Amino acid sequence: MRILGIETSCDETAAAVVEDGVAILSSVVASQLETHGRYGGVVPELASREHLRAIVPVTREALSRARTTLADLSAIAVTAGPGLVGSLLVGLTYAKALSFATGVPLIGVNHIEGHIHAVVLECARDGRPVEYPALALVVSGGHTHLFEVREGFSYRLLGKTRDDAAGEAFDKVGKLLGFGYPGGPVIDRLAPYGNPRAVRFTLARMKGNALDFSFSGLKTAVLRWVESHDLAAEIGTRRDVLRAAPHPSLEQWLAVTPQTTRDLLASFQRTVIEELLRRAAASAESIGARTLIVSGGVACNSGLRAAARDARLPCPALFPSPGLSTDNAAMIAAAAFPRLARKQFDDLTLPARANLALA
DSSP: OOEEEEEOSEEEEEEEEEETTTTEEEEEEEEOHHHHHHHOOHHHHHHHHHHHHHHHHHHHHHHTTTTGGGGGEEEOEEEEESHHHHHHHHHHHHHHHHHHHHHHOEHHHHHHHHHHHHHHHHHHHTTTOOOEEEEEEEESOOOOEEEETTTTTEEEEEBBBSSSOOOHHHHHHHHHHOOOOOOOOHHHHHHGHHHGTOOOOOOOOSSTTTOOBOOOHHHHHHHHHHHTOOHHHHHHHHHHHHOOOOOOOHHHHTSSSHHHHHHHHHHHHHHHHHHHHHHHHHHHHTTTEEEEEEEEEGGGGGGHHHHHHSOOSSOOOOOOOOHHSSSOHHHHHHHHHHHHHHHHOTTOOOOTTTTOOOO
C-alpha cells in the first residue's frame, strides 16, 4: 500500500510517497528559507504564495522519484493542522482536488502526530519497533509538547509551552544577536566553542502543571545580558557578514563572535536542553514510559542529542534522522497508515485548523 503525503503547514512545501508505513520511496522538500530569511522570520502571506508556486512541481517530483502514479495510491494524506492557516489551505485544497479527481481516499493528519510517526517509521523500518507506553517530546519552532503515546496511537497531553516554543526561543535569540533567521542551527554550531556554565540562567518554575514549559523568561534574560554588555557594534558586524554572505561558514561566525558571546550561546543552549530533558524525564517516570520519542526540528540539535544520550533517563531516547526531524511529508504519510488500516477517511469538507489539537 502506498500513500502520498503532502505537508504545507509552515514554510516548507513537501510531498512524499511511503509504502506499507516503513519504506520511504521518495521525499521532496522545497524550502522557503531564502524568502523569509531577509525578514527575520516566516511571513505568512509570502509562505502561502510560495506554496502555491511549489505544490504542483514538488508533488509531481515525489511521484516521479517513487515511480508511482496517482492510480497506484491507496490514500492521499495531507496536513490539516496545526499551522499557518493560509499555508495549510494550499496543501489541503490540492490534496482534495487530487482525491476528487482520482477517487483516491483522503486522510487528514495532525502535523504534531506526523512528527511522532517520523520516529515510529524509522524504528519499524530498522526492525526495532517503539515500545509502549511511550513519551513523545515534540519540540520545534512552533511546538513544545509532551504526550503519552499508547499502543494503537492514542494520545494524552502531559505538558506544553505556555509562551514561546523552544525552537522559537532559539530563533529569537539568534536574531537578537545578529545571526539572522533561523538562528537555532547557528547557535548549535557555536555552542561547543563556549563555556555552558559561564552565564547562569534561572530555570523556570511553573505554577499549576509542573510539566509545562516556559521560555519567555529565558529569552528576556538573554536580552538583559546583551543590553548590559553593549554588544551593538558586535551585532552590527555579524549583520554585515550576513549581508555579504547569506550562508556564512562556521569559521566566519567564529571570527565575529567573541568568547563572551560564545559563552552566552553555550549557556543559553544548555539551559533550554536542561529544561526539556528535566520535564521529559519526570513525565516518562510518571507514566512508566518504555521509550522516549524526541522529534521536531529541534531534535536536529546536536547538543540535545548528546545530552539525551548522556543523561540518566528512565527509558531509551529515540530521535529521527535529521531529514525527518524538520517538516517533511514522509512523516505525514506514515501517520496516515493506521487510519488507512481502519478505513478512517475524510471527505471534501475537511477544514484547515490552525490550532488543531492532538489530545
